[in-house]
Amino acid sequence: MVIYEKDILDMETIKNLNRLLHFPTLLLIAVMQVVTYYFIITPMLAQYGMTPLMSVMDLANLVLASVFMAAGGFVINDYFDLKIDEINRPLTRVVGRVIEKHTAMTLYIALTVVGVLFALWLCWHARSFDYALMMLFFTGILWFYSSTYKRILVLGNLVVAILMGLVPMMVTIFQNYFLVQHFMMDPDLSLLMSDCLSYTGGIALLVFAWTFVVEVIKDLSTEKGDRELECHTFPIVWGEKKTKILLYVWITLIWAVFGYIIYNTPALHSSLSLRLYVCFTLIPAFSLYYVIAKARNAGDYRLLVNYSIVILALNVFYSYALFHN
Numbered sequence: 264m265v266i267y268e269k270d271i272l273d274m275e276t277i278k279n280l281n282r283l284l285h286f287p288t289l290l291l292i293a294v295m296q297v298v299t300y301y302f303i304i305t306p307m308l309a310q311y312g313m314t315p316l317m318s319v320m321d322l323a324n325l326v327l328a329s330v331f332m333a334a335g336g337f338v339i340n341d342y343f344d345l346k347i348d349e350i351n352r353p354l355t356r357v358v359g360r361v362i363e364k365h366t367a368m369t370l371y372i373a374l375t376v377v378g379v380l381f382a383l384w385l386c387w388h389a390r391s392f393d394y395a396l397m398m399l400f401f402t403g404i405l406w407f408y409s410s411t412y413k414r415i416l417v418l419g420n421l422v423v424a425i426l427m428g429l430v431p432m433m434v435t436i437f438q439n440y441f442l443v444q445h446f447m448m449d450p451d452l453s454l455l456m457s458d459c460l461s462y463t464g465g466i467a468l469l470v471f472a473w474t475f476v477v478e479v480i481k482d483l484s485t486e487k488g489d490r491e492l493e494c495h496t497f498p499i500v501w502g503e504k505k506t507k508i509l510l511y512v513w514i515t516l517i518w519a520v521f522g523y524i525i526y527n528t529p530a531l532h533s534s535l536s537l538r539l540y541v542c543f544t545l546i547p548a549f550s551l552y553y554v555i556a557k558a559r560n561a562g563d564y565r566l567l568v569n570y571s572i573v574i575l576a577l578n579v580f581y582s583y584a585l586f587h588n
Contacts, residue, residue: 283341283357284334291576292333292430293326295470299434299463302583307459316441317434324385325433328398331378336405338371343409347488351561375402389440401426414494420478428471435463465524466582472517473575479510480555480571484564510555518548525585536585543581547574 280286300322305315341348341358348356358367382398404422413419439456482489482496483506489496497506525531525540551574558567 279357279361282355283338283362285337287572288337289330289333291572291579292329292427295431295466295579296326296329296434297322298580298583299431299466300438303462303466304435304438304459307462315438316444317438321385321388321437321441322434324381324388325437328378328382328385329430329433331374331381332398332402332405333378335371335374335378335402336409338367338374339406340409340413342367342371344488347485347492347494350488350491351485378402385437389437390444391440394437394440414489414492414496416495416497416500419496420475420482423478424471424474427474428467430467431463431470432460432467435459466579469517469521469578469582470575472513473571473578476510476513476517476551477568477571477575479506479513480564480568482506483558484561484568487561507555511552514548514551518544531585539581539584543577547577 300315300317304317308315338358341356342364345356345359345364349359353360358364362370379399379402383395386392386395386398404426408419408422412422439459442456479497483498483503486496486498486503490499497509501509521544522540525536551571554567554570558564
């Protein structure tokens with residue numbers, strides 16, 4: 264097989280775009296929102312003889328707004344991490360090696376503006392000025408996270424975990440707003456809204472919990488550069504050993520809390536749901552204990568970041584499967 268120079272350049276371009284924009288994470292964001300709409304909200308409304316008042320076009324606007332704003336967040340994060348990346352990954356960094364800083368800033372502005380326009384279009388259709396302000400607030404949070412928050416102990420990890428947890432919740436929040444706008448609220452409808460928020464809230468909590476794990480492991484993988492720039496992450500403030508203990512405790516809380524919820528919720532308590540829990544939460548959690556214990560250097564931790572993201576995705580889709588159990 265002959266590989267031409269053009270093909271090599273194309274593959275390298277794709278790799279660089281993925282390093283900059285994190286396509287798997289953007290895909291996960293989009294899929295979580297689409298699956299929430301079709302596999303959680305739509306079946307719940309069908310039980311009441313209703314169809315979603317949030318149209319497919321509204322959903323598309325929300326997904327595109329989320330994806331473009333997240334992509335902008337990734338770009339501005341690399342923009343502010345230029346010196347850190349020069350230390351941690353000098354050969355694979357994108358900003359400062361493949362594209363100039365001003366180009367990265369222009370790309371960030373373009374992606375963010377497109378995302379905001381989709382968000383404002385959705386909020387205009389929903390006739391909600393408050394939600395428009397909330398969507399604009401998210402772009403500000405992404406900027407300050409990259410420039411400041413991520414260098415503060417705990418705060419940076421929590422910001423990213425909360426934002427990821429809100430990804431599935433936003434679908435339910437907007438759907439419930441459309442319900443309020445179109446119907447006089449009655450006890451049955453209030454109960455429906457409560458059920459939607461409760462279940463997607465559980466998924467959001469799961470996403471938050473695993474995202475926190477991913478972010479702490481990322482801090483372990485970037486400790487060298489973070490230390491040079493005087494960041495205050497868990498590995499720098501607590502040390503590697505104590506940070507690993509934090510991960511062990513946090514992962515234990517995840518499988519213990521969600522195991523308790525599944526076991527004590529009649530609607531989820533079945534042999535199939537318990538088997539799904541063992542396969543997609545318990546076994547991955549215990550395997551993560553082992554891999555974390557064996558990790559010794561930045562390369563190990565970078566692989567561990569990818570592994571923990573896979574576990575996050577498995578847990579997300581497992582939680583959707585529980586609903587249809």
